[in-house]
Amino acid sequence: MIRPFEEQYFKWLCAKVFRNRPTSPSLTFWKLFRHLHTTEFVWLVMGDDNRAADGIYLRYYYTLAANIEDVDLHWRDEIPCSCLEMFIAFAKRAEFQTGDSVYDWFWEFMTNLGLNEFNDANFDQNTVDDILEEFIWRLYDSNGHGGMFPMHYRTDFDQSKIEIWNQFAAYLIDQNRLPF
Numbered sequence: 001m002i003r004p005f006e007e008q009y010f011k012w013l014c015a016k017v018f019r020n021r022p023t024s025p026s027l028t029f030w031k032l033f034r035h036l037h038t039t040e041f042v043w044l045v046m047g048d049d050n051r052a053a054d055g056i057y058l059r060y061y062y063t064l065a066a067n068i069e070d071v072d073l074h075w076r077d078e079i080p081c082s083c084l085e086m087f088i089a090f091a092k093r094a095e096f097q098t099g100d101s102v103y104d105w106f107w108e109f110m111t112n113l114g115l116n117e118f119n120d121a122n123f124d125q126n127t128v129d130d131i132l133e134e135f136i137w138r139l140y141d142s143n144g145h146g147g148m149f150p151m152h153y154r155t156d157f158d159q160s161k162i163e164i165w166n167q168f169a170a171y172l173i174d175q176n177r178l179p180f
Contacts, residue, residue, distance in 0.1 A: 005066070055089040090164065112149065139160070
């Protein structure tokens with residue numbers, strides 16, 4: 001059973017990456033976001049535990065923003081990080097590093113993974129599950145194709161074997177997007 005504050009939290013997360021309030025199913029992504037939010041982000045590489053912790057920490061930010069004092073600590077601290085939480089939290093980190101917005105980074109992740117095509121009018125859970133399985137279990141290729149950060153140029157490190165933060169750094173170099 002979803003409690004009211006959990007539903008409000010989900011909407012709060014979605015508001016971080018929705019620019020406006022479209023109503024057409026071809027412009028909304030509620031089904032995708034709900035699915036991302038119910039899919040656990042599993043970390044396999046040391047360092048990616050930080051990505052999960054960042055995602056979980058969004059719950060703490062939410063309780064502060066919503067002025068919720070009596071929160072279920074099990075919900076806030078013990079439920080595993082969802083993919084949606086990880087993507088939004090990482091977009092926040094990317095914004096801090098580059099100055100590009102959380103919105104822009106989040107949608108770049110969705111585009112790189114091929115998830116941006118699955119609006120509410122075109123949602124295909126089986127295909128989304130396949131994409132998420134390839135991402136979560138790091139079945140993407142050594143140049144990051146199938147992951148969050150596909151490289152244009154050959155890299156020195158197998159992107160499927162290094163932590164997401166290092167993939168991001170390599171991606172910024174590959175894309176010639178260093179902030180300095």
